[in-house]
Amino acid sequence: MGNRLSKIYTKTGDDGTTGLGDGTRVAKDSARVTAYGTVDEANSCIGLLLAAEMPDDVRDLLTRVQHQLFDLGGELCIPGHAAISDADVEALEARLDHYNDGLPPLKDFILPGGGEAAARCHVARTVVRRAERDTVALSRHDAVRAQAIRYLNRLSDLLFVLARVLARASxxxxxxxxxxxRK
Structure with missing residues (x-):
């Protein structure tokens, strides 16, 4: 494990820069900081979702996802670092298929809502979609592993399906x- 923080403020960011995981300093509004910052925001949304009532299997899955999102944030914060694997993406796909199999086919669009947990899940889904867009924007001028983008894409799909599951469970x-x- 890296250095432990004994003091939370360092004043090193007062000039509008922040340190990446490799020690380089970049502007706080750089595409890289935006991407991993939005991943962190998505992780916080999942934390808020986990404060709601839900089935234990969904809770366990979302807790694993939180750890993976933290790993992904580290990957985006340290240029050249790899933390998300093809197996992580495949595991999301397997869970997505598992939960989707029990749902009726969609015939209409679904609005965000369906109870507290489902609504929070929809918020998390939209923030993950933004994290995906921000990561794609970063990839336009900096190296980003395909696994990172695929993970975010599958996670937003999974959160959509979980919102449906949670709406029904509630x-x-x-x-x-x-x-x-309007007719």
């Missing part, structure tokens, strides 16, 4: 978009 059900409401 008894609220899914909130369907009413496209005929």
């Amino acid at each position: 008894g609220h059900g899914e909130v369907l978009w009413n496209h005929d409401r």
